Amino acid sequence: MSQFITAVLTSLSSGAIYALMSIALVLVWRSTRVINFAQAGQAVLTTYIGYDVIQKTGSYWIALAVAVISGAVIGAIIDRFFMRPIFKRITTGPISLIAPVVATLGLLGIIQSSIGIVWGINYQSIEAPVSTDGFEVNGQVIAFNRFNLLILIIVTITMLLLSILFQRTNIGLALRASAYSPEIAKLSGIKVDAVRTFGWAISGAASGLAGMLYIPGYYLYPNAMDLLLVFGFIAAVIGGLDSMFGAVVGAMILGFGLSFSRTYISMEILFPTAFVLLILVLFVKPGGIFSAKKKRGA
Amino acid sequence: MLSMTPSKKRLAIFIIIGWLLLLASDRVGPLRLYQGSYIATYTLAVASIILLTGYSGQLSLGHGALMAVGAYAGALAIGKAMLHPVLGLVAAALIAGLFGLILGFAVARLSGPYLAGTTLALAVALPTLANQFDVLGGQQGLPLDVGSSPEGFGEDFSQYKWYFWICALAALIMIWAIANLVSSKYGRIYRALRDNPIAAELSGINVGRQKVLAFAISSGAAGLSGALLVILLGGVSPSAFPLGVSFFVLTGAIITGLYNLKGVILGGLILVALPEIADALASRIGGSEGLTNSLPDFLVSALLILAVVFTPNGPGKIFKRSH
Amino acid sequence: MSLVVENLTIDHGAIRAISNVSFTVAQGELAAIIGANGAGKTTLLRTLSGLKESKSGSATWNGKSILGKRAEDLARSGIMHVSDGKSVIAELTVKENLALAGLWRKDKKDVAKATDEVVELFPILGQRMSQAGGSLSGGERQMLAIGRALVARPKLLLLDEPSLGLAPLIIEQIFQTIKSLIKKMDLTVLLVEQNAMGALKIADEGIVLNLGSVVAVDSAQNLLNDPAVRAAYLGY
Numbered sequence: 001m002s003q004f005i006t007a008v009l010t011s012l013s014s015g016a017i018y019a020l021m022s023i024a025l026v027l028v029w030r031s032t033r034v035i036n037f038a039q040a041g042q043a044v045l046t047t048y049i050g051y052d053v054i055q056k057t058g059s060y061w062i063a064l065a066v067a068v069i070s071g072a073v074i075g076a077i078i079d080r081f082f083m084r085p086i087f088k089r090i091t092t093g094p095i096s097l098i099a100p101v102v103a104t105l106g107l108l109g110i111i112q113s114s115i116g117i118v119w120g121i122n123y124q125s126i127e128a129p130v131s132t133d134g135f136e137v138n139g140q141v142i143a144f145n146r147f148n149l150l151i152l153i154i155v156t157i158t159m160l161l162l163s164i165l166f167q168r169t170n171i172g173l174a175l176r177a178s179a180y181s182p183e184i185a186k187l188s189g190i191k192v193d194a195v196r197t198f199g200w201a202i203s204g205a206a207s208g209l210a211g212m213l214y215i216p217g218y219y220l221y222p223n224a225m226d227l228l229l230v231f232g233f234i235a236a237v238i239g240g241l242d243s244m245f246g247a248v249v250g251a252m253i254l255g256f257g258l259s260f261s262r263t264y265i266s267m268e269i270l271f272p273t274a275f276v277l278l279i280l281v282l283f284v285k286p287g288g289i290f291s292a293k294k295k296r297g298a
Numbered sequence: 299m300l301s302m303t304p305s306k307k308r309l310a311i312f313i314i315i316g317w318l319l320l321l322a323s324d325r326v327g328p329l330r331l332y333q334g335s336y337i338a339t340y341t342l343a344v345a346s347i348i349l350l351t352g353y354s355g356q357l358s359l360g361h362g363a364l365m366a367v368g369a370y371a372g373a374l375a376i377g378k379a380m381l382h383p384v385l386g387l388v389a390a391a392l393i394a395g396l397f398g399l400i401l402g403f404a405v406a407r408l409s410g411p412y413l414a415g416t417t418l419a420l421a422v423a424l425p426t427l428a429n430q431f432d433v434l435g436g437q438q439g440l441p442l443d444v445g446s447s448p449e450g451f452g453e454d455f456s457q458y459k460w461y462f463w464i465c466a467l468a469a470l471i472m473i474w475a476i477a478n479l480v481s482s483k484y485g486r487i488y489r490a491l492r493d494n495p496i497a498a499e500l501s502g503i504n505v506g507r508q509k510v511l512a513f514a515i516s517s518g519a520a521g522l523s524g525a526l527l528v529i530l531l532g533g534v535s536p537s538a539f540p541l542g543v544s545f546f547v548l549t550g551a552i553i554t555g556l557y558n559l560k561g562v563i564l565g566g567l568i569l570v571a572l573p574e575i576a577d578a579l580a581s582r583i584g585g586s587e588g589l590t591n592s593l594p595d596f597l598v599s600a601l602l603i604l605a606v607v608f609t610p611n612g613p614g615k616i617f618k619r620s621h
Numbered sequence: 622m623s624l625v626v627e628n629l630t631i632d633h634g635a636i637r638a639i640s641n642v643s644f645t646v647a648q649g650e651l652a653a654i655i656g657a658n659g660a661g662k663t664t665l666l667r668t669l670s671g672l673k674e675s676k677s678g679s680a681t682w683n684g685k686s687i688l689g690k691r692a693e694d695l696a697r698s699g700i701m702h703v704s705d706g707k708s709v710i711a712e713l714t715v716k717e718n719l720a721l722a723g724l725w726r727k728d729k730k731d732v733a734k735a736t737d738e739v740v741e742l743f744p745i746l747g748q749r750m751s752q753a754g755g756s757l758s759g760g761e762r763q764m765l766a767i768g769r770a771l772v773a774r775p776k777l778l779l780l781d782e783p784s785l786g787l788a789p790l791i792i793e794q795i796f797q798t799i800k801s802l803i804k805k806m807d808l809t810v811l812l813v814e815q816n817a818m819g820a821l822k823i824a825d826e827g828i829v830l831n832l833g834s835v836v837a838v839d840s841a842q843n844l845l846n847d848p849a850v851r852a853a854y855l856g857y
Binding site for chain 1: 410
């Protein structure tokens with residue numbers, strides 16, 4: 001029984017982090033129609049910045065705030081000075097579909113290798129702000145600790161805030177309109193470029209948060225967020241790339257799937273599980289769960 | 299001079315290139331032979347991506363996994379089943395091709411980011427599977443010794459020359475096959491798939507089937523290059539094909555120009571030369587360990603961005619004759 | 622304040638979509654551009670609203686050039702383009718669709734007032750405020766699209782085939798509404814239509830476009846009586 005509870009709880013807390021990554025990816029996808037692989041680089045870069053802040057101030061919370069803010073700034077800079085010029089340059093030909101994605105892949109490599117040059121490639125670690133000893137349930141220690149609980153709380157609050165932002169504010173409406181139809185948004189006087197940069201800023205902030213919440217359980221090194229990016233991507237694809245809600249649902253499905261297979265089968269089967277989950281969902285709905293796409297005949 | 303059909307011309311060119319390479323292998327030292335083997339192998343991998351992404355328009359982020367399939371198949375065929383290297387390589391290509399056929403069928407309905415995501419997941423998932431099965435050697439992997447050159451070649455035939463012959467010839471033959479494929483009506487079919495699948499379907503092309511076949515052939519080629527790598531490395535293990543390999547060969551394909559095969563050897567050259575240049579640069583600058591380790595990636599990534607922005611259709615255009 | 626177009630030439634890829642087109646729409650006028658499918662009417666409108674670039678020539682509104690400007694800037698300066706195909710965002714509610722054109726405006730009180738006026742004009746919208754834009758009928762969507770433009774209190778309204786796909790009764794309703802708006806809201810309207818008869822009936826001025834060139838510019842009344850125009854576009 002405690003194994004079941006553990007599995008459920010760890011599903012939630014890992015799903016929460018996947019959700020941050022998948023939301024960030026979906027946000028950028030919807031506004032820019034590109035899969036931002038550089039997000040893994042952004043997330044780990046902001047975490048390195050957070051690491052430096054901890055070295056200077058000793059405070060995880062200040063580091064968290066700085067990481068989130070710098071994530072927003074970095075995200076905005078990448079859209080304004082990297083993505084926008086690329087889109088302007090490459091407008092025709094078959095390469096125009098692939099070029100932006102490939103560019104983000106290149107950017108990922110640049111960010112990660114720059115981190116290696118500046119900070120070095122040795123493993124660092126960030127300590128969690130609260131205890132990572134498992135809770136005791138009925139005298140047994142389960143694999144769920146205070147930090148996991150904190151992650152759940154922070155992410156839930158973040159989701160609520162984002163939800164309010166998107167559904168109830170003017171800028172949120174502008175974001176959604178620009179994502180659904182850039183042309184109609186422009187014709188309504190919305191500065192679509194600026195709005196899109198704002199979307200990237202939020203995405204950057206979300207991935208910055210994800211980094212600071214994820215790393216304390218693991219090690220910090222330039223490639224530390226690669227796996228999380230893959231999981232975030234899988235979660236986003238499962239949910240259907242066009243839906244923020246789908247991103248969260250996909251993250252939860254992935255979280256549960258991975259957690260249960262890890263608890264009941266083995267650690268090794270983790271990635272194959274993710275792959276199988278993905279293939280199953282896409283076989284039934286080639287565009288993800290919440291997509292409108294119907295099955296096309298093969 | 300007899301006028302030759304394009305395909306005969308192509309065959310002649312490849313035969314001449316092959317013959318020149320074999321001649322050259324007598325005249326260069328073991329280091330160059332070793333590098334040459336790697337160049338041939340990576341060129342083949344790049345060619346497989348050009349076929350899949352450049353021609354049939356399917357973006358794969360998981361070619362490392364397909365190379366791994368060929369690698370393990372080759373190690374098993376030559377190492378365990380004691381097949382002759384040539385047979386073993388053919389087996390590796392076929393097995394990888396079969397795997398690609400199944401995979402291609404599973405992803406035939408997926409497009410763009412969905413396909414990319416699935417191949418990405420595969421690239422991460424597949425290597426760890428090898429840990430599970432003892433027959434695949436678990437975490438240690440499988441060793442492979444392809445042996446030395448046959449008796450008939452004489453005493454002076456060095457190991458490296460043998461490697462080079464195997465890699466260069468295998469790559470040459472497979473790339474020739476791919477070149478023939480894309481110059482035939484299939485090339486036009488693939489381009490139609492890539493640019494306008496709806497129109498292609500309407501004009502009678504079975505889009506699904508063609509996509510799957512392209513995937514299978516590309517996988518076979520990638521598997522072959524994986525098997526060649528295994529020969530060069532002397533073995534295969536789960537850690538031989540991390541996610542980075544998929545990005546690495548995709549980068550080579552983009553830099554060399556995705557949309558035709560004409561500059562493909564440039565891709566292999568860059569993928570082998572750049573890390574070496576970066577190493578030399580790093581030790582010249584005398585930086586930290588971080589610098590030495592990260593500079594190759596930095597240069598490759600920078601080159602990728604420059605390539606995709608400034609020569610989106612590939613520098614191969616320089617070599618291309620006008621159509 | 623008038624719209625003056627002089628020798629405007631627009632390319633669409635390799636095709637010359639609009640060739641040396643000139644016309645003037647005086648303030649307070651309703652000008653109708655009529656012509657067959659493919660005559661270049663939509664391309665012309667999209668260039669005037671900033672969605673497309675022109676090759677050569679000039680177009681000014683109020684004496685200032687409107688070419689080469691960004692669409693969102695033109696929209697903010699009072700030129701509203703209601704594009705074809707019911708330019709309503711299906712996933713947003715009616716209320717949200719209406720709000721789009723007022724998002725950037727600082728005077729929120731006036732935005733609210735303008736929205737109320739639009740609901741008065743199209744009561745059906747008021748009943749469907751919280752419904753998704755995609756759930757509206759064709760005619761309702763056209764009303765929503767026009768209403769959204771009006772919230773911005775535009776001075777120049779560019780309408781692209783508002784009657785497309787609508788039932789005759791609704792078309793009549795919409796045309797009459799457009800006509801009445803001009804006085805009410807001090808508008809100038811450039812109306813592009815395949816429905817030549819309906820358009821010319823409410824217009825002051827008519828411009829006939831064929832394969833990208835102006836074939837005739839005249840008062841709407843004259844065009845309605847012109848035998849060549851009647852034969853080609855009016856069906857009698």
